[in-house]
Amino acid sequence: MMSTRADRQLCAIRLAQDCAQLGARVRTIHHLTGLNPRDVQRLFFNDPQAIPRGRPPNSLEWYHGANLIARAESSIFMSMYRRLRNTGFGAAETLVSAYRGYQAVCQCPHRISFDRAFDLASHTDGIWLTSTPVFEVLACPTCGSDVLMAIGTVVHLGDNCPFCKLVQRYSCDPRLQASFPKNGMATAPATTP
Numbered sequence: 001m002m003s004t005r006a007d008r009q010l011c012a013i014r015l016a017q018d019c020a021q022l023g024a025r026v027r028t029i030h031h032l033t034g035l036n037p038r039d040v041q042r043l044f045f046n047d048p049q050a051i052p053r054g055r056p057p058n059s060l061e062w063y064h065g066a067n068l069i070a071r072a073e074s075s076i077f078m079s080m081y082r083r084l085r086n087t088g089f090g091a092a093e094t095l096v097s098a099y100r101g102y103q104a105v106c107q108c109p110h111r112i113s114f115d116r117a118f119d120l121a122s123h124t125d126g127i128w129l130t131s132t133p134v135f136e137v138l139a140c141p142t143c144g145s146d147v148l149m150a151i152g153t154v155v156h157l158g159d160n161c162p163f164c165k166l167v168q169r170y171s172c173d174p175r176l177q178a179s180f181p182k183n184g185m186a187t188a189p190a191t192t193p
């Protein structure tokens with residue numbers, strides 16, 4: 001049966017609600033659902049003080065200068081996103097599911113906000129914010145983890161791989177131990193096929 005306009009509108013509102021609960025800003029919800037920003041604000045942000053403000057994340061420069069934990073968490077999120085997308089799910093629903101998966105696997109505080117995840121996925125798939133992909137998800141030849149890289153990066157022997165570095169530094173870095181506790185380490189990278 002053909003979906004009606006009402007069906008599509010309801011789907012967009014449900015999706016917008018999921019995004020708002022995950023902390024998305026109005027602009028992100030607008031890009032993902034096509035809903036008018038004014039409607040998004042009216043429907044999901046009753047308290048004007050609670051509207052996320054400030055510049056939205058831009059990951060082009062950020063990712064390459066980000067610390068090890070942020071790069072590892074970005075890669076974990078994008079690995080989940082890539083796998084779901086490859087099974088044929090739509091981009092927006094994949095973003096929501098992969099973000100929930102990322103929150104379930106990584107410890108608080110989460111370094112990757114929903115808006116950041118949206119920005120990373122945009123620049124990897126060449127959708128929403130840009131038509132030009134600049135990132136791709138590659139398998140590290142040393143540890144087998146899926147790693148987010150600039151397109152065209154030749155990965156050899158674990159250089160640039162946040163998971164290889166994490167394993168090297170783990171025993172002497174309490175910050176890493178807190179972010180990726182040992183019993184979670186088996187599942188955290190979750191990237192070995």
Ligand SMILES: [Zn+2]
Nearest residue numbers: 140143161164
């Ligand atoms: Zn590696």
